[in-house]
Amino acid sequence: MPTLSNFYNIQDASNHNTKDDCWIIVDGKVYDVTQYLDDHPGGDDVILAATGRDATEDFEDAGHSKSARELMEQYYIGEFDTSVPISTKKGFSEKFKHLKNKQYLGISVAVVGISVVVGFLYIRKK
Ligand code: HEM
The missing domain is CATH 1.20.5 (Single alpha-helices involved in coiled-coils or other helix-helix interfaces)
Structure with a gap:
């Protein structure tokens, strides 16, 4: 059964760029990683530096494992709306x-x- 997703544009995502409220955009999807920042093996600074823009390249460059990608799913909150430049x-x-x-x-x-x-x-x- 198809599910309805939330859509967030770059402006929505840019409003969540702090340690207490942190969203990232990876591969057309938006993640609220606020709760994960302290646990991230790569550190919170790399994630915080990747907010407010498309972080796909940085995420891929880090060579994340399959388990990292699976873990990521629990922070998924919606799709990235690219209609806003x-x-x-x-x-x-x-x-x-x-x-x-x-x-x-x-x-x-x-x-x-x-x-x-x-x-x-x-x-x-x-
Ligand atoms: C929900 C999002 C994310 C999850 C669940 C996640 C998870 C992980 C995990 C589990 C590792 C350990 C290595 C592995 O298993 O691959 C890791 C390493 C790393 N992550 Fe992430 N990550 C996320 C987002 C990001 C983002 C957006 C960036 C960059 C902007 C990033 C940069 C890195 C780096 C640089 C390392 C390497 C650490 C090292 O090898 O020294 N991660 N991440």
């Missing part, structure tokens, strides 16, 4: 785009300025 990346590129537009404006002004000066010198020479 990860805002930090978008914010950065938007800022960058803004800077780029400013740069283009500067270059255009410089080109027009140089053309005016060259044109002026050309006319004076004649």
Whole structure:
């Protein structure tokens, strides 16, 4: 029988990034690992450093055993909703785009300025 899952987006997950309230996202699933932090053989710091973002790569890099993956299931709370974009990346590129537009404006002004000066010198020479 299909079961209904809770869906959490990156903003929901980012609100749980402390030692007393810690969620992680691994492989499209969200886990509340608050109770497990102190017992984690890899230490709580690595898990805390992996909150508020997709921790799949870090989790896989650590080479977790089959039993670690089974243990993990008891902390599962829902699915990761990817329909909300990860805002930090978008914010950065938007800022960058803004800077780029400013740069283009500067270059255009410089080109027009140089053309005016060259044109002026050309006319004076004649
Ligand atoms: C519910 C989530 C997690 C569970 C149940 C879990 C469980 C475990 C277990 C049982 C080990 C011992 C080795 C093994 O059996 O594989 C381990 C080691 C380790 N874990 Fe996790 N882990 C979780 C999440 C994470 C996350 C999100 C990270 C990284 C961001 C991480 C990083 C590590 C590291 C670096 C070690 C290696 C320790 C060493 O070999 O010195 N773990 N974990």
